[in-house]
Amino acid sequence: MACMDLWALSDLCTPWCVHVVATLRIADHILAGNADIPQLAAASGADPDSLHRVLRHLVSKGLFEEPAPGRFALNQAARELLSGPFRLGLDLDGIGGRMAHAWGTMLSAVRTGRPAYHEAFGRGFWEDLDAHADVAASFDALMSPAGHGVPDAQVLLDPADWKSVRTVVDVGGGTGALLAEVLRAHPETRGTLVDLPRTVARSAEVLLAAGVAGRATTAAQSFFDPLPAGKDLYLLKSVLGDWPDPEAKAILRRCAEAARPSGRIVILGGVSPDDSPSPELLMMVLIGGKGRTLHEFRELAHEAGLEVRASGRQPSGRFVVECSPA
Numbered sequence: 001m002a003c004m005d006l007w008a009l010s011d012l013c014t015p016w017c018v019h020v021v022a023t024l025r026i027a028d029h030i031l032a033g034n035a036d037i038p039q040l041a042a043a044s045g046a047d048p049d050s051l052h053r054v055l056r057h058l059v060s061k062g063l064f065e066e067p068a069p070g071r072f073a074l075n076q077a078a079r080e081l082l083s084g085p086f087r088l089g090l091d092l093d094g095i096g097g098r099m100a101h102a103w104g105t106m107l108s109a110v111r112t113g114r115p116a117y118h119e120a121f122g123r124g125f126w127e128d129l130d131a132h133a134d135v136a137a138s139f140d141a142l143m144s145p146a147g148h149g150v151p152d153a154q155v156l157l158d159p160a161d162w163k164s165v166r167t168v169v170d171v172g173g174g175t176g177a178l179l180a181e182v183l184r185a186h187p188e189t190r191g192t193l194v195d196l197p198r199t200v201a202r203s204a205e206v207l208l209a210a211g212v213a214g215r216a217t218t219a220a221q222s223f224f225d226p227l228p229a230g231k232d233l234y235l236l237k238s239v240l241g242d243w244p245d246p247e248a249k250a251i252l253r254r255c256a257e258a259a260r261p262s263g264r265i266v267i268l269g270g271v272s273p274d275d276s277p278s279p280e281l282l283m284m285v286l287i288g289g290k291g292r293t294l295h296e297f298r299e300l301a302h303e304a305g306l307e308v309r310a311s312g313r314q315p316s317g318r319f320v321v322e323c324s325p326a
């Protein structure tokens with residue numbers, strides 16, 4: 001690789017500039033008519049000269065335009081930074097800052113094979129969220145429709161299988177976005193949302209807005225404890241990839257215990273086909289999580305008392321794995 005390419009590849013300046021302008025909501029301020037540097041600096045609480053230099057750097061990279069010296073405008077790329085999902089994930093004052101700074105702990109993570117998030121924030125990721133309600137709220141928001149969009153309710157590989165499903169548990173279901181969509185799509189079905197108390201506490205408005213609150217219950221508990229038992233379907237969406245093998249196996253074991261004898265467990269996210277493994281490096285630095293190939297997952301599931309019954313891609317491209325108690 002040529003020297004210049006390597007320089008561009010290793011440049012940390014641009015990503016930090018993007019995070020800074022997202023945090024300062026510069027795109028929103030420009031949209032509101034504060035386009036000149038003195039106005040922009042006043043509106044965002046920034047130093048005018050420093051902000052100007054950051055914006056000029058970004059203009060040179062194709063983000064924002066400077067139609068006249070010291071006056072900035074949105075281009076298509078900059079519109080992505082208007083308040084919305086992308087900005088939420090970049091905001092250094094919220095979960096975006098945790099994700100950004102966690103990259104600085106990567107050397108320790110690679111040297112030791114364990115997350116070193118505590119080196120940056122004094123405690124592990126989940127404990128850090130426990131200690132900072134505002135960051136936890138922004139994490140939940142990033143997981144919600146406002147962040148990751150409205151989830152796809154078609155969680156089963158064969159839609160005809162819904163005939164046999166009357167009760168669903170969304171394990172680690174965040175503030176209930178997926179459960180809400182599933183219940184909305186299947187009016188005969190009742191559901192239970194399992195997540196940590198602080199997150200479950202934010203689910204009421206999601207379930208109410210979807211018009212499914214009457215068919216939903218919540219269980220504010222850890223998924224390392226026994227789960228609501230005897231239901232037809234247990235969903236694990238974007239959960240297993242957060243955890244190293246021992247914890248992922250423990251969660252699967254809880255699902256297996258609860259689903260016996262005839263329930264099924266569906267994994268959405270965190271498992272990929274054997275020919276396209278995902279490195280999941282963000283999970284590595286944040287929480288020591290990992291992506292698994294289907295082969296790796298099958299072994300883990302087997303040790304947890306589950307058998308993989310089916311796997312495949314849905315029309316959306318999402319890879320889904322269905323299991324049942326062994």
Ligand SMILES: C[S@@+](CC[C@H](N)C(=O)[O-])C[C@H]1O[C@@H](n2cnc3c(N)ncnc32)[C@H](O)[C@@H]1O
Pocket residue numbers: 126143144148171172173174175194195196199221222223224236237238239242
């Ligand atoms: C990556 S998020 C995924 C949320 C949701 N399933 C989705 O796809 O948007 C992981 C979820 O696991 C929850 N979680 C973490 N530790 C947990 C625990 N010990 N017990 C229950 N939920 C937990 C978090 O609160 C969070 O909602």
